[in-house]
Amino acid sequence: MNFIKNFRLSFIIMLCVLGLLAISFIGKQEDDKIKIAKQVKFSAKVNVADNVILPEGFVDTLKKAEDILSKILSSEEFKKELSKRSFADSAFSKTKKTCFERIYDEKGRVSGLGVYENITRNPNIEIEWVIKKYKDGEKTSVMGFATFCVNRITSHDYWIKNGQHLSLRFVRHLAHEYTHVCGYKHDKLLPKEHKFKKGDDPAMGVGSIVGDIMLDWTKKGLL
Ligand SMILES: [Zn+2]
Known part of the structure; x- marks a missing residue:
């Protein structure tokens, strides 16, 4: 018993x-x-110059990059991290185009949450990704560029080579350039007194937040 x-x-x-x-x-x-704040899908339609040779497995690499970027843009973490930041008050493009909203915080700085709102405004981002031949002897360290409110990103082929986690480099690059599409510029052409300070640049800020999240999720086995 x-x-x-x-x-x-x-x-x-x-x-x-x-x-x-x-x-x-x-x-x-x-x-x-991964907690979702707002579902966003990022896809790129590639438009390659005739004389560009793409690396082996490019289609899969790009697909992976699109998936990762879509996940990050959709996440609560991206919203949270970007909302903590603010940027130089002169970071908005002077363009008259109206695909984005000029959102400032109470201190008159460009609001990080506003950058988030502009980046996620279109839940189905379809970018034309033009890959241009880099000419030998051409002086540039520029990986690529974009125009405000035009859904097109142009990149030089010189860095599009396999190795060093190419898909992750695509993600950072596309996130950086897409921030320009959403109305934010660098300070290159500004007079000295309006030059951005470190951390004041929205495209750089978005690139580094996306990079940090990617690293964290990779460590946690979420990607
Ligand atoms: Zn840039």
């Missing part, structure tokens, strides 16, 4: 332990899941 009682008790204790283990496991899984 005693034996049966003991057996029952240890069985119940065992069930409790298993239950607790299951709860903590599910809790951990929840923590590691």
